[in-house]
Amino acid sequence: MVARAYTVAFQGVEARPVEVQCAVTPGLPGFSLVGLPDKAVSEARDRVRTALSAMSIALPSKRITVNLSPADLPKEGSHFDLPIALSLLAALEIIPADAVEETTSLGELSLDGSLMPVVGALPAAMAAAEENRTLLCPRASGAEAAWVEATRVLGAATLADVVRHYTGQSPLPPAEPGEVHGDPSGRCLRDVKGQERAKRALEIAAAGRHHLMMTGTPGSGKSMLAARLPGILPPLTPGEALETSMIHSLAGLLDEGGINRARPFREPHHTASMAAIVGGGRRAGPGEISLAHNGVLFMDEFPEFPRTVLETLRQPIETGEVVVARANAHVRYPCRFMLVAAANPCKCGYLPDPARACTRAPVCGEDYMARISGPLMDRFDLRIEVPPVAFTDLDLPASGDSSAEVAARVTRARAVQQDRYAARADMRLNADAEGEALEEVATPDTEGRALLARVAERFGLTARGYHRVMRVARTIADLDGSTEVRRPHVAEAVSYRITGLKET
Numbered sequence: 256m257v258a259r260a261y262t263v264a265f266q267g268v269e270a271r272p273v274e275v276q277c278a279v280t281p282g283l284p285g286f287s288l289v290g291l292p293d294k295a296v297s298e299a300r301d302r303v304r305t306a307l308s309a310m311s312i313a314l315p316s317k318r319i320t321v322n323l324s325p326a327d328l329p330k331e332g333s334h335f336d337l338p339i340a341l342s343l344l345a346a347l348e349i350i351p352a353d354a355v356e357e358t359t360s361l362g363e364l365s366l367d368g369s370l371m372p373v374v375g376a377l378p379a380a381m382a383a384a385e386e387n388r389t390l391l392c393p394r395a396s397g398a399e400a401a402w403v404e405a406t407r408v409l410g411a412a413t414l415a416d417v418v419r420h421y422t423g424q425s426p427l428p429p430a431e432p433g434e435v436h437g438d439p440s441g442r443c444l445r446d447v448k449g450q451e452r453a454k455r456a457l458e459i460a461a462a463g464r465h466h467l468m469m470t471g472t473p474g475s476g477k478s479m480l481a482a483r484l485p486g487i488l489p490p491l492t493p494g495e496a497l498e499t500s501m502i503h504s505l506a507g508l509l510d511e512g513g514i515n516r517a518r519p520f521r522e523p524h525h526t527a528s529m530a531a532i533v534g535g536g537r538r539a540g541p542g543e544i545s546l547a548h549n550g551v552l553f554m555d556e557f558p559e560f561p562r563t564v565l566e567t568l569r570q571p572i573e574t575g576e577v578v579v580a581r582a583n584a585h586v587r588y589p590c591r592f593m594l595v596a597a598a599n600p601c602k603c604g605y606l607p608d609p610a611r612a613c614t615r616a617p618v619c620g621e622d623y624m625a626r627i628s629g630p631l632m633d634r635f636d637l638r639i640e641v642p643p644v645a646f647t648d649l650d651l652p653a654s655g656d657s658s659a660e661v662a663a664r665v666t667r668a669r670a671v672q673q674d675r676y677a678a679r680a681d682m683r684l685n686a687d688a689e690g691e692a693l694e695e696v697a698t699p700d701t702e703g704r705a706l707l708a709r710v711a712e713r714f715g716l717t718a719r720g721y722h723r724v725m726r727v728a729r730t731i732a733d734l735d736g737s738t739e740v741r742r743p744h745v746a747e748a749v750s751y752r753i754t755g756l757k758e759t
Contacts, residue, residue: 258345258352261359261388262338263379264330267539267579267586268501270375270382272359274324275335277342282318288339290323293331299364303340306368306414312349319343331538334373337362337391340414350421359383360391368414376400377497377504380408391417397430398512399504402497433512442483444661445653449644453480456639456751458661461487462668463685463730465723466572466594466634468557470624471641473604477597480641481522481553484595486658488551489666490516495549498589502541502548519550519592525559532560533567534579534588542579544571545588557596558626565631568594572634575687593686596635598624607642636686636723637751668733685730693722697729702742710749724748 257278263270286300304314321339323330338360345352361379363371372395383390384405392400397410410430411417419425444454453469457480460467469477491499500514509515523532523543534542544552554560571577575591601620605611613619632638669684675696676682688696699707711721725740727748732740 256346256352258342258355260338260342260345260355261386262335262361263359263375263382264328265332265375265378265505267541267588268378268505269587270378271328272382272386273328273330273335273338275338275342276322276324277339277346278320278322279315279343279346280318280320284316284318286314286319286321288321288323290321290326291329292323292335293329295333296323296330296335299333299336299339302336302364302366303343305366306336306340306364307343309366309368310415310418312344312347315347319346332373332375333363333371334361334375334379336364337370337393337414337417340364341391341417344418344421350418354421357388358391359386359388362391362393362396362411364414370394370411370413370417372396374507375505377402377509378501380406381501391427392430394430396512398433399500399509401430401432401512402500402514433509433514435514435516442486443658444483444487445655445657447476447479447483447655448651448653449648450476450480450641451655453639453641454655454661456637457484458487458665459727459730459734459751460484460593460595460637461661462665462734463636463672463726464591464593465636465686465727465730467596468632468635468638469595469597469641470600470638471597472607472643473599475641475643477641478555481551481555481595481597482520483658484551484553485517485520487662487665488518489662489669491518491549499549502545502588506541506546508546519547520553521547521550522553522555525554525556527560527564529561529564529567532564533571533577534586535581539579539581539586541588542577544568544577544590544592547592548589550592551595552592553595553597555597557598558623562626562628565626566628569631569634591683591687594635598627600624633717633719634723636727639751664734668730671733672730685726685733688726688729689722693725697725697740699725699728699740699745700742703728703740703745706742706745707749710753714753716752720752724752727751 257276260275262273264273341355344350345355363373370393372393376392376396376399380390380400380403389407390400391409394410394412401408408430409427420427471477496514503509521543530536532543571590577588577590579586600606601623603613606620672684728740728744731744731747
């Protein structure tokens with residue numbers, strides 16, 4: 256008799272179905288596991304055997320063979336323990352085989368039979384829903400998986416609970432979804448004294464998901480401004496929350512199964528490796544750019560990142576996804592994020608200050624900023640200088656709009672964009688617009704086109720830069736409540752693209 260259980264193998268955010276086949280046949284006693292398992296999966300034999308022994312279930316003196324099908328798909332992770340145990344219990348006729356075949360399961364077994372939480376419960380629940388099966392997982396992972404309402408999710412604390420469920424002694428109750436978490440930061444834009452132009456750029460970037468570069472001396476408030484971005488971004492939509500949570504589930508970042516409606520804000524250190532930023536490692540896991548999907552990736556001290564790491568950002572910025580290619584895997588992750596970068600103007604940081612700049616000025620600044628290649632710099636929609644704030648201004652009362660007021664304008668602008676691109680699956684916000692769709696919605700009026708043409712000719716805008724100015728102008732018009740992109744909108748967009756530009 257061959258008993259079957261079902262689980263999943265993860266390839267990026269995709270959970271591919273795996274059939275776990277178990278046969279107990281006459282022959283020399285042994286327990287073999289085949290089907291391209293990695294070390295963690297191969298060790299499941301000892302964990303399963305010991306867990307069954309803790310339940311006083313003795314394995315027969317026969318040949319036990321477990322096959323993980325398809326055999327050419329790499330199997331990684333400890334979540335194969337539970338389906339292997341289920342297929343073995345079904346083959347020994349301890350639990351009904353037909354009930355096991357109606358379930359997708361995953362979970363790590365402790366030596367005493369307890370079920371330990373595993374990563375990936377949310378994408379596994381999505382896969383179970385597609386196969387029209389119930390998902391069985393550790394109780395600690397049930398709250399996360401239960402967010403997928405299209406399938407029934409059962410959470411068990413021990414393997415003994417699973418046996419009692421299948422034998423009808425004590426059915427497991429359905430798992431309940433975890434809590435919805437909001438933004439706990441509570442940081443307000445009014446905390447930032449001065450910097451009105453930087454605040455305006457932050458609002459435009461948030462409204463259209465435009466990439467932003469901030470340059471300024473140390474202590475001018477670049478990091479402080481970036482830290483207040485989450486407070487002006489609208490919460491994730493249900494679809495976006497599910498997309499983002501699936502990536503965070505694979506990374507083990509979901510807190511007690513709760514779904515976070517606040518947009519991700521990732522801020523890796525400049526010593527981070529390429530695998531940490533882009534994704535990779537032994538299991539080709541998601542990197543910071545994917546963990547920032549639908550949110551913000553803040554890279555402070557931008558020129559200090561290794562050149563190879565910075566250059567790998569160019570393709571994901573354009574396509575909204577990244578392919579992590581390894582010898583044994585090609586994994587695709589979504590990474591539609593807003594890049595916010597901060598940099599000092601030079602190595603010492605005080606190039607604009609004649610009293611403090613080094614003797615190598617301005618060469619030191621040129622050499623330092625040259626670490627950022629032209630093609631990468633061309634991908635920033637907005638570039639602003641953040642000047643230092645005088646200490647006398649720090650005692651002034653708070654000025655400007657609060658984060659709540661700015662967030663309301665950003666939300667209205669994004670709602671307009673979502674309605675505009677509702678029929679386009681590949682476009683959500685102005686930052687995604689391209690081709691005919693961009694020309695249709697962002698072509699300025701006659702005066703605006705004339706201004707944009709003069710700027711493009713005088714300052715040598717690339718085709719990418721030209722289109723990015725159009726996108727920013729469209730966002731500014733949305734914030735202004737205008738259906739048409741006019742000359743003032745273009746002028747403001749150009750001023751963020753070319754520092755120090757004076758209108759001609």
